[in-house]
Amino acid sequence: MTDKLPPQNIEAEESVLASCLLDSDALAKIVDILTPEKFYVSAHQQIYRAILELYRQNQPTDLLTVTSWLHDQKLLTKVGGRSQLSKLVDRKVSTVNIDHTALLILAQYQRRQLIKVGNEILELGYDVTKEIKEVLEQSMPYVATVVYIMYYITRTESPHPFFYLGIARQHFPPFPLPVLTVENYVSFESLYIVVVTTQLMPTTH
Numbered sequence: 001m002t003d004k005l006p007p008q009n010i011e012a013e014e015s016v017l018a019s020c021l022l023d024s025d026a027l028a029k030i031v032d033i034l035t036p037e038k039f040y041v042s043a044h045q046q047i048y049r050a051i052l053e054l055y056r057q058n059q060p061t062d063l064l065t066v067t068s069w070l071h072d073q074k075l076l077t078k079v080g081g082r083s084q085l086s087k088l089v090d091r092k093v094s095t096v097n098i099d100h101t102a103l104l105i106l107a108q109y110q111r112r113q114l115i116k117v118g119n120e121i122l123e124l125g126y127d128v129t130k131e132i133k134e135v136l137e138q139s140m141p142y143v144a145t146v147v148y149i150m151y152y153i154t155r156t157e158s159p160h161p162f163f164y165l166g167i168a169r170q171h172f173p174p175f176p177l178p179v180l181t182v183e184n185y186v187s188f189e190s191l192y193i194v195v196v197t198t199q200l201m202p203t204t205h
Contacts, residue, residue, distance in 0.1 A: 043080055
């Protein structure tokens with residue numbers, strides 16, 4: 001284990017929130033890139049969630065409206081109060097490159113996800129109560145997650161791969177989590193092929 005802080009970009013998070021509070025049109029550029037959980041700071045998650053909720057209701061996402069919404073939801077104190085929101089809008093930001101800034105946030109989130117998957121595999125490796133075959137089989141979905149992220153990024157050049165552990169079925173029901181066995185696991189290259197073909201083949205019932 002390590003005492004290092006998880007990957008994060010607080011400045012980018014504050015910049016994105018400030019842009020959304022200052023310009024209601026800014027959110028449209030990043031709504032398909034960022035979801036609340038992508039933010040590292042919990043207060044930032046709450047603020048962005050409020051902005052999204054107002055946006056979906058076709059309401060303004062300015063400082064006054066967001067502050068009012070958070071107050072009504074009894075969340076204003078949790079995000080630092082009115083002063084914290086005011087500090088955000090006092091920042092000198094430009095909404096021109098908000099999509100690029102959003103990708104900086106996303107990149108750190110992806111790193112945190114990889115660390116999470118790595119820790120899961122690490123725990124399995126240290127569990128000497130299980131047979132090695134069982135350990136390998138249980139680690140396959142975690143390894144597949146990393147491989148599929150890599151495949152999706154390199155083949156589509158997409159900045160935001162959708163395949164993360166536990167959400168694949170939620171977003172893409174036709175594509176199940178790959179069922180891999182030790183027999184499939186001959187080499188990294190074969191795993192790569194198995195994962196790709198499994199995910200691209202429609203589910204049969």
